[in-house]
Amino acid sequence: MIGEAVLELSGVSVSYGSVRAVSGIDLKVYRGRIATLIGSNGAGKTTILKGITGLKGLDAGRVRFGAEDLTNRPVDQIVAAGVSLVPEGRRLFPTMSVRENLEIGAYRRTDDAAVRADFDRVMEYFPALNERLNARAMTLSGGQQQMVAIGRALMSGPKLLLLDEPTIGLAPAIVQTIGKIVRTISESGVDVLLVEQNAHMALRLSEDAYVLENGAIVMRGFARDLEKSDAVRAAYLGM
Amino acid sequence: MGLIAQLLVNMLQIGAVYVLFALGLTLVFGVMKVINFAHGQFFTLAALMIAVTMPEFTERFGFPAWVDYFVCFALALLTVAILGVVLYFVGFERYLRDLIGSFILSVGLLLLLEGVYLWIFTGAPRVVPKLLTGQVSILGGALETQRLVICGIALAATFGLYQLVNRTKLGRALRAVAEDREAAMLQGIRYRRISFYGFMIGSGMAAIAGGLIAPLTAISPSLGNDYLSKAFIIIIIGGLGSIPGAILGGFLIAAVESFAGYFLDSSYATIAMFMLVMVFLLVRPQGILGHAER
Numbered sequence: 001m002i003g004e005a006v007l008e009l010s011g012v013s014v015s016y017g018s019v020r021a022v023s024g025i026d027l028k029v030y031r032g033r034i035a036t037l038i039g040s041n042g043a044g045k046t047t048i049l050k051g052i053t054g055l056k057g058l059d060a061g062r063v064r065f066g067a068e069d070l071t072n073r074p075v076d077q078i079v080a081a082g083v084s085l086v087p088e089g090r091r092l093f094p095t096m097s098v099r100e101n102l103e104i105g106a107y108r109r110t111d112d113a114a115v116r117a118d119f120d121r122v123m124e125y126f127p128a129l130n131e132r133l134n135a136r137a138m139t140l141s142g143g144q145q146q147m148v149a150i151g152r153a154l155m156s157g158p159k160l161l162l163l164d165e166p167t168i169g170l171a172p173a174i175v176q177t178i179g180k181i182v183r184t185i186s187e188s189g190v191d192v193l194l195v196e197q198n199a200h201m202a203l204r205l206s207e208d209a210y211v212l213e214n215g216a217i218v219m220r221g222f223a224r225d226l227e228k229s230d231a232v233r234a235a236y237l238g239m
Numbered sequence: 240m241g242l243i244a245q246l247l248v249n250m251l252q253i254g255a256v257y258v259l260f261a262l263g264l265t266l267v268f269g270v271m272k273v274i275n276f277a278h279g280q281f282f283t284l285a286a287l288m289i290a291v292t293m294p295e296f297t298e299r300f301g302f303p304a305w306v307d308y309f310v311c312f313a314l315a316l317l318t319v320a321i322l323g324v325v326l327y328f329v330g331f332e333r334y335l336r337d338l339i340g341s342f343i344l345s346v347g348l349l350l351l352l353e354g355v356y357l358w359i360f361t362g363a364p365r366v367v368p369k370l371l372t373g374q375v376s377i378l379g380g381a382l383e384t385q386r387l388v389i390c391g392i393a394l395a396a397t398f399g400l401y402q403l404v405n406r407t408k409l410g411r412a413l414r415a416v417a418e419d420r421e422a423a424m425l426q427g428i429r430y431r432r433i434s435f436y437g438f439m440i441g442s443g444m445a446a447i448a449g450g451l452i453a454p455l456t457a458i459s460p461s462l463g464n465d466y467l468s469k470a471f472i473i474i475i476i477g478g479l480g481s482i483p484g485a486i487l488g489g490f491l492i493a494a495v496e497s498f499a500g501y502f503l504d505s506s507y508a509t510i511a512m513f514m515l516v517m518v519f520l521l522v523r524p525q526g527i528l529g530h531a532e533r
Contacts, residue, residue: 055421079427091422093415104415108427
């Protein structure tokens with residue numbers, strides 16, 4: 001009905017020490033459909049992304065990406081497979097220039113012409129970065145830093161982009177810009193999994209949605225349906 | 240004028256050796272988050288190897304001294320590289336980002352290696368033959384040619400490392416891992432491989448420093464200890480993990496040592512260094528170019 005799943009998590013569980021952070025996560029991202037994972041602080045959203053990207057080992061469950069099984073593979077192989085994460089808090093390399101931050105996103109690539117094309121595309125998405133290319137990343141505003149973080153992730157030429165709270169702490173106007181770009185990225189053929197606390201923006205932007213509470217998925221469905229559901233409205237939309 | 244020139248060259252020459260030594264230490268810390276207290280042992284081993292092999296070479300082949308020096312220098316670097324590989328895979332690889340574990344490991348290695356060197360090379364101070372004789376005069380001051388050459392090599396090595404770190408892909412990966420390991424991994428950088436490279440480059444810098452100091456000093460198995468404590472001073476002043484900071488700190492300490500040592504007394508120079516550290520720890524604990532922990 002809605003095509004094939006590009007990313008499929010089945011029964012994923014992750015712990016920190018003896019504390020189980022998330023358990024039994026089933027989640028799918030479909031081709032061309034933005035999926036969002038919403039949940040409050042500490043629900044386990046970032047942990048799931050760490051599990052997908054290999055930064056955190058899985059206790060149980062599998063991660064399938066296209067035809068590949070990414071379960072517990074090393075991070076660099078998962079990046080090479082085409083999964084790119086924009087981490088929570090942006091995590092730029094603070095003393096490197098904006099240009100270096102972007103270029104390092106293409107660290108594993110050898111297709112120089114395509115890398116240059118991707119660089120131009122990032123400049124097209126975020127024209128504001130053009131004049132800041134030689135500035136150290138730490139001197140940028142929060143919104144510009146988020147643009148660099150997204151740009152850096154795009155520089156790896158990903159097939160799937162994972163965004164961890166890309167709008168947190170940003171001014172409403174910038175949130176709009178980021179939202180538009182995420183939509184553009186999705187339309188350009190890169191699949192998107194958006195993790196957000198900002199449920200308003202996330203639900204409006206995406207097709208499919210999952211609600212995470214205390215490390216388990218408690219609701220799933222079309223984003224437009226979840227937006228109307230009373231439970232989501234009460235818990236996440238403040239209505 | 241001649242005196243100032245002499246003191247300046249002296250400062251550049253010791254400074255460049257300090258910088259090499261401290262850069263290695265700060266690079267290893269940056270990439271592995273390990274303070275390698277055994278760093279000086281690579282330095283010592285290189286100097287000892289040159290001191291032991293160079294007379295043998297000269298006796299056997301009769302080449303000019305500077306040829307022997309460079310051959311033995313290469314041999315010394317190779318020996319240190321082998322030791323570095325062994326220590327990394329047997330020890331340090333298990334204690335990446337573990338300050339306490341790596342502290343215990345590296346202090347143990349410091350003592351163990353010093354004992355081994357004493358056993359193999361004995362404690363008698365050794366002297367490396369002059370690699371070049373003759374003097375040149377600069378700005379009216381007479382300088383040994385070999386000091387000038389060594390100073391040049393040390394500056395070139397420092398410049399080379401600086402270029403490596405700032406201009407190459409490997410250098411960018413080293414900086415990325417030092418600044419944010421997880422974010423670096425998310426760019427596809429293989430953390431473990433880069434940390435091994437960082438360790439080998441850092442240890443190699445110590446070995447180059449040791450090889451360069453060899454013709455200028457008496458060499459004993461405890462040679463590295465003095466340099467290790469000075470490297471800590473340099474790193475505190477320059478800023479932990481900062482490469483430009485280590486360069487600045489190295490030359491600053493060398494200037495204090497060189498000028499205060501001449502105009503006052505060498506013991507005052509040492510006191511001045513520690514005073515400088517105290518002032519920095521009180522006023523600017525992150526060092527000249529370090530960043531406060533966020």
